[in-house]
Structure formats: structure tokens, C-alpha cells
Amino acid sequence: MDLTKYRQKLIGSEEERAVSPVIGVILMVAITVILAAVIAAFVLDIGDDLGDSSVNAAVTVDEDGTDVTVTVSDMGDADGVVLTDDDGQIIGESEVLTTTGTSNTHSLTSGDGYIVYAYIGSTTTASSFSDTESLESQVDTLTAVSEGEV
CATH class of the missing domain: 1.20.5 (Single alpha-helices involved in coiled-coils or other helix-helix interfaces)
Known part of the structure; x- marks a missing residue:
């Protein structure tokens, strides 16, 4: 075989x-x-920052009694910085800070809380923001950069 x-x-x-x-x-x-x-x-965390990025801005907040002064030290990648109350409503006729070195002073009631937000979006004036909608729904990206209570 x-x-x-x-x-x-x-x-x-x-x-x-x-x-x-x-x-x-x-x-x-x-x-x-x-x-x-x-x-x-x-x-290397590639692909993790697709849309979930925070806004970078450097601000200084000075409290003098019930007066709160917000000064922008560096805008970073933010389009604007705004002062709001605890509920997210813009305080008074607050001016939106859009350039480095600008500042605003606002008088609050004792015991009131505040939040300073940096945002990315096309709105550059306080009057452009709606009082009936949340601030977050009116901008592309929103990050709290400072908060406190007077």
C-alpha cells in the first residue's frame, strides 16, 4: 500500500x-x-472630548458687603461671563463680560447666593437672554467658574 x-x-x-x-x-x-x-x-483618552468640554475662563470675584465685583482676568475659550442668582437668572441688567480686563459691580441682598458662569455661545448682551428659559438652554456650553453668598 x-x-x-x-x-x-x-x-x-x-x-x-x-x-x-x-x-x-x-x-x-x-x-x-x-x-x-x-x-x-x-x-491617551482619544475621542473623549467630543462635545462634553467645559469652558475655561479666569475671573476674580470681590465681595464688599453686599456688592459683588466680577473681573475677567482671562477669557480663555469663553465667549462671555455672566453673574446669576442661585436659580440661574441673570442678576439685574447685568452686562455680559466679553473681554479680558472688564468688570461689573452688582448690589445683592444680604444672604443671596450668586454664581458666575462662563459660556460658549453667540449671545453677548444681557438683554438677549430670555428670563423664561434657563441660561443653560440658551448657550452652547456653560460652566460655573465661581460661586458664593453675600
């Missing part, structure tokens, strides 16, 4: 046998590259 004929059918010729290891190596390299890319994406 001659088994060489069956051996060639099962194992293949010398030329055919080399194909399987080459494909195996290519697949292993591809899997390693994909795995490295996924791990790098998690470690």
Missing part, C-alpha cells in the same frame, strides 16, 4: 504548505496592531 499519494493530499506539496504560516503571521500582526490601537485610544 502506497501512502505517499494520500500524504500529498492531506498535507499538500512543499509549495502549498508555506501559505498557511504566512497567513497566520499576517493575521497575528494585524490583530496586534488593532489591539495596540484600541489600548492607545483608552490610555
Whole structure:
């Protein structure tokens, strides 16, 4: 009984046998590259800041009795800075601060809380904001940069 004929059918010729290891190596390299890319994406936090970024602005808040003075030290990436009460309503006819170095002083009632917000959005005047809608719904991105109570 001659088994060489069956051996060639099962194992293949010398030329055919080399194909399987080459494909195996290519697949292993591809899997390693994909795995490295996924791990790098998690470690380097790539793609995490898609829309959920905060607004950066530097402000100084000075309290003198019931007067609160908000001064913009650096606008960062903010389009405006505004002073609101605890409910998010703009205090008085507060001017929206839109440039570095500008400031506003507002008189509050003793015991009132306030929040200074930096925002990204096209609204640049206090009168453009609606009293019936929340401040957050009127701007693209909103971040509280300071808060306190007089």
C-alpha cells in the first residue's frame, strides 16, 4: 500500500504548505496592531472630548458687603461671563463680560447666593437672554467658574 499519494493530499506539496504560516503571521500582526490601537485610544483618552468640554475662563470675584465685583482676568475659550442668582437668572441688567480686563459691580441682598458662569455661545448682551428659559438652554456650553453668598 502506497501512502505517499494520500500524504500529498492531506498535507499538500512543499509549495502549498508555506501559505498557511504566512497567513497566520499576517493575521497575528494585524490583530496586534488593532489591539495596540484600541489600548492607545483608552490610555491617551482619544475621542473623549467630543462635545462634553467645559469652558475655561479666569475671573476674580470681590465681595464688599453686599456688592459683588466680577473681573475677567482671562477669557480663555469663553465667549462671555455672566453673574446669576442661585436659580440661574441673570442678576439685574447685568452686562455680559466679553473681554479680558472688564468688570461689573452688582448690589445683592444680604444672604443671596450668586454664581458666575462662563459660556460658549453667540449671545453677548444681557438683554438677549430670555428670563423664561434657563441660561443653560440658551448657550452652547456653560460652566460655573465661581460661586458664593453675600
